[in-house]
Amino acid sequence: MNEIKETLAILKARWYEVTLIIGLWFLHRLIVLTLRIYPDITTLVSFVTISMSLFILVVSTGFLRTVYLEQDKRQSLLDLMRIGKHFFWRILGGGILLGFAMMFFPWLLSIIIKGDTISPLVNRMRFPFMQLILAKLTLLIPAIIIVADCSLSKSFGIMWKVKLLKAKPLLTFFLITGIVIPNLFMLFFPGFLRAHSSITWGDAIFILYSTISHIMALMVSVMAVRFVSSLGIDCACQAFIEPTPPSAPPAP
Secondary structure: OHHHHHHHHHHHHOHHHHHHHHHHHHHHHHHHHHHHHOHHHHHHHHHHHHHHHHHHHHHHHHHHHHHHHHOOOOOOHHHHHHHHHHHHHHHHHHHHHHHHHHHHHHHHHHHHOOHHHOOHHHHHHHHHHHHHHOHHHHHHHHHHHHHHOOOHHHHHHHHOOOOHHHOHHHHHHHHHHHHHHHHHHHHHOHHHHOOOOOOOHHHHHHHHHHHHHHHHHHHHHHHHHHHHHOOOEEOOOOEEOOOOOOOOOOOO
């Protein structure tokens, strides 16, 4: 609970940057909604959507790096962009690998278990099950890259040495806000993913829910960065440093 309070304190102190990031995400969801309603402008809107997603990634990464370096000190948008640009390709590469993994494992499961024999419950549980398996990669790889400023390949080497169970507040918060709630929402409200000819109240609710989810995801990212920064990662050699036990006092 203390970790959540400290994270909220940082976000509150840096409310301007948080509002900017969440506002950009809200605008992004509106554009995606437009794409669903007016498919004739698919090419233009798709380009704008992808460009905005990458811009949000740069700004968010810069924000997380400054959280590691200066905690609650406010930064300008230009500073966030300049700092985030340094990590852009590594964070993007990690996200692409995660996306491939999220697609590969359900596909592999469908090959092992023939589609006709999969019960509806098992079929629904495939995606959250994969999220749970890949939780360590999802939480730690971006945080390690941001804290240690290391390559994507070295971040995997460091990740295997980190015991995620030591970060119980982070893991619990991620499981609730990143896996349980989103999958329950889609289970009870599957119609939100269907295309409509006009904006409905359901679309408004979905955009609001998506925006709140992004706030929770930002909190998870901040908690992950704070956890990794507490582990003792040598930024020079980019290696995980195991804490050494205190030496015994000299004999009298």
